[in-house]
Amino acid sequence: MNILTNLKMYSQGVSIAIALTILMLPPNYIVLVHAQLVYMDEVVEVKISKGSSNINNTQFYAPPEVQVAAGSSIKWTNDDNVIHTVTQGKPSEGGNSTGFNSGPIQPGSTFVHFFDESGTVDYYCTIHPYMIGKVVVNPY
Numbered sequence: 001m002n003i004l005t006n007l008k009m010y011s012q013g014v015s016i017a018i019a020l021t022i023l024m025l026p027p028n029y030i031v032l033v034h035a036q037l038v039y040m041d042e043v044v045e046v047k048i049s050k051g052s053s054n055i056n057n058t059q060f061y062a063p064p065e066v067q068v069a070a071g072s073s074i075k076w077t078n079d080d081n082v083i084h085t086v087t088q089g090k091p092s093e094g095g096n097s098t099g100f101n102s103g104p105i106q107p108g109s110t111f112v113h114f115f116d117e118s119g120t121v122d123y124y125c126t127i128h129p130y131m132i133g134k135v136v137v138n139p140y
């Protein structure tokens with residue numbers, strides 16, 4: 001058997017495996033996928049303002065507080081010319097080790113986080129802890 005025959009047989013095997021997997025899915029799985037697509041619809045934009053590394057800047061996260069429905073995502077865009085973070089928690093509490101953390105967001109780059117539970121979420125920039133923001137997640 002040459003390598004081409006082997007490859008062909010292998011790809012047929014993969015196709016059959018995928019087909020069997022689809023057949024074996026519980027009937028309500030397709031419904032769940034659709035429900036999630038509807039659920040995860042909204043993307044709310046927050047800008048990291050230019051000059052945010054300066055403590056005297058008039059605005060950091062813009063808007064500093066946003067209200068979203070559970071199941072929405074927020075997209076932060078770094079409009080500044082230095083690195084910032086979007087880190088869950090309050091600087092006075094040393095952050096929230098189990099929360100979300102963008103890590104360094106380069107100038108011009110974005111960070112997206114999905115909010116699936118209602119509640120109030122504080123966040124800040126670990127590099128410039130005077131940059132604070134808040135997300136109020138309302139029940140869907």
Ligand SMILES: [Cu+2]
Binds near residue numbers: 052083
């Ligand atoms: Cu910052």
